[in-house]
Amino acid sequence: MRMRVRLRNVLLLTAVLCFSPLLWLSLFSQNDHDEYEAILEQRFAELRDRLHYAESLSRQRENDLFILRNHFSYLVSTMHTNGTVQLNRTLEDMLLATKTNMSGFVGTIHLPSIFTHLPHLSGHPESMRPAFKMSKNRYGVSIVMGVPTIKREKISYLTETLRSLIDELNAEEKEDCLIVLFIAEPWDLNYVKDLGNKVHSLFRDHIQSGLLEVIAPPAGFYPDLEHLKESFGDTKTRVRWRTKQNLDYSFLMLHARSRGVYYVQLEDDVIAKPGYLSIMKSFAHQQKIDDWMLLEFSALGFIGKMFKSADLPYVVEFFLMFYADKPIDWLLDHLLMVKVCNPEKDLKHCGRMKLAVRRRFKPSLFQHVGVTSSLKGKVQKLKDKDFGKLGLFRAHVNPSATLSTSLHTYKKYQLFKAYVGETFFWATNPSEGDIIDFKFTPPVNVEKFLFRSGNIDHMDDRLYDATVEILPAQQPKGPIDLSDLNLFAGQKQPKENGYYIIGLFNDKGFVESTVPETLGKIDVLRIHFHSKSENWVILSEILIKERKA
Template identity: 50%
Template sequence: MRFYPYKLACLLAFGCFVSVTWIKSIPSDEGSTVMPDLQILYKRLLVAEELGGQVSQDLSSILEQLRNLSKTGNDTYLYSVHNRTGFKVSVVLGIPTVKRDKQSYLVNTLSSLLFSLTSSQCQDLLIIVFVAETNLDYVNSVAETIMKNFPKEVQSGLLEVISPSQYYYPDFTSLKETFGDSKERVKWRTKQNLDFSFLMLYAQDKGTFYVQLEDDVVAKSGYYDEMKAYATNEASKPWLYLEFSQLGFIGKLFRTRDLPMIAEFFLMFHRDKPIDWLLDHILWVKVCNPEKDDKHCTEQKALLKQRYKPSLFQHVGLHSSLPGKLQHLKDKDFGKQTLYKAHNNPPAEVSSTLKHYQTHSLKSAYEGRDFFWAITPLQGDYILFNFSQPVYTSGYLFRSGNIETNGDKFFNTTVEVLPSSVLARHKVAIPHYRESGNGFIIVGEFVNGLAEGKIEAALQPVSALRLVVHSDSDVWALLSEILIKV
């Protein structure tokens, strides 16, 4: 996998942003008669309109260049084996990440987002990680870490990693200290405005909805379906964004058609205020009437944002990306995380050579009351489901790991069935099946902690199903979902 940093001169953007200072910089003709106040104001408004139009044209030009770059394989800032072009997904998740002095939460965040996704959901979702740094060595190291931990997701185009040109960011040394913030904090919030804007501009033609996240959050199991369903149901209403977390800018969902306007607003005032304040100002500009009171303004702004409960994303990072800052932010509406998914499975006697930890037994997991958590598996260990009566099963699903212990997965482990009739066992000549010991036939295996598949009619009915470990593991193993489809 080769990495290509794009070379678009984004300094054009900042050149046009300087024009926002027009009202204070219009020269007057010293040799002429002083114009009346209204005439001066009118002249300045004409200049403002002209410069505002230029800002819009410059931003549109940059958007078009970003759009073209995302469709090419050369001279681009895209870090992905397969870039999804030619179709839009329903939901795009944008995650900016920066180099932290203490601890990185990015891999855990991505693991949480990817944990319970189905294959169809993966086809309808795009996750964009924006490495908001210009040090190419660091950017490459992040891309390589993501590729190592999520090779399938990168290969399929589900995960994209992008980075800016070294020319994207302006000189931060001339920033004015405002609102009692230190120079370091003013720089941090200014850069954050630019980072979020970059992501929005890049994502605006890739899906129907765009969700802004951060690199130190966890997602609630089932977040994708809940978020998409709510956004679709509310699509006819005039909201600007939906909130799936009450914290800062986390979990804010926008229609992608609104992203150019939002990013343009952020870019025009990127030096002035924090990103969440600017978002609130957009609402004020859209609906607040200066001739009416604050109560009316608050009521009107409430129509442009809608809050979904319970929250689907929780902030977990202790160390902020702002050096030296500790964050103890927690969303009280997030609630307790579900660590397993229950199903009604056919009656069976369950057994295993694996020793379970504390009360997390195999029986409890099979009956949908808990997850199964086993101490380090060794080669030859197995889990057996011996059905009370032979069953006709259309398929199976075993999910290992959960949100809190995502690394405790089954590796090099096969799924095997025991046909109830001797005749069916002799039908193992089917090309894609292999025979195992004691009459069992291998029908599948765990891939990245998940085993899912169908069982052909030729092998039905089934007397038993088992999971067999074929090599020693370095970690414990956890089954958070057991489903025998009947």
């Protein structure tokens, strides 16, 4: 009997020893597969949104071409009929071709346009372009941010807002966005020019680089605002203010729609968190399905609201249909309700359906700092409770990689989520020889890297005695000169042969360096711990930048 028990125990132990490595390998492989799949999903989402943006531009160009053909046909026909000018053979051929091309449109229905809602604009193209423009005409960025401003009697927050938006961008982010300052004073061009010159003197470099541009609408864009119907108990002054504000937003959105993939609505009295741009872009790319209409990065009013630029024509058309009836935030909510709510269901069901297309990012990335409203006499001490403290992490768009670490991750603060900019990486005490690996799939030509550890809540959870090492995809044939990196590695050695030490964390838990181009494409970038730490570790910022071809 004892022999049978012992034999059974031996068999069980043998089975455990045999299958445990296979189980661990399976789990690890599955984890790598899940991480790689998530990265691919983000890349796909980015390409999908850029495709929608390109399609939107194509539709806009087709519409412009149709209008141009109409005008050309009318002009040439008038000249021919009135005998204003003797047509040569070439012009007659052009007229015949134009008539042939346009014949298919004769007698067809005409879709609503901006002239349907603002008929006073018909025949006045000058009323549909900025009356003042200070711009380098930057196009094709990821995010366009619109900042409307007006003349305030007591205090202006504009300079603080622009400084915050610009200062919280790194060099790479400044090349991939556009800030449009919209001076909404169409009847005071002198004020527009004065403010434009002031902004130019304060932010000259950013205007010259194309990051910041300043525009103002023409007075002719606005209809009569003195004979509006009062509603909802609002005074005549308030109705005029909210109506003009709806038209301000509409002009600004239409101006910005062709400039970037996403559009973010802001105000002139906000401050931003560090890394806000990459966080917004990363959150947009994380949306696995393409049915969202609005991403919110603030809980207040019309601050931090992101739209796909391809959707802006529909959004603006809805605003223009009811611009004189309700405030902008009400119209936005009604637009979502019309799109997704079933009238046969209750309000709770409608609320759930709206949340599916109106997605909120927390914590908020923008805080309202103004006290004096743009409406004369109105005091507005609104604060976003979700803004909280300064950012606990900073997001970047990094190259595709398979991630692994010998550290024990704490709860939900996973390495992959930090890499894609969703949160920070948090792990228990590192020991000598622990590593964090970023294996690039496929190998990439790395220009620079940056790692920041700790955050404002856990300032001691930093990386101290640690190095950054790289493994080239192909080992260099000759010696590599790393003297320009000013490394003082002392007796520290790489974890494995073939790796090169190219960075040292300083006493603040920070490291940043360029990668010598002579190393070629990089297979693995590694963080190597050289001693045991009494503290846990947090990676609050991970930036790995590819070298442009």
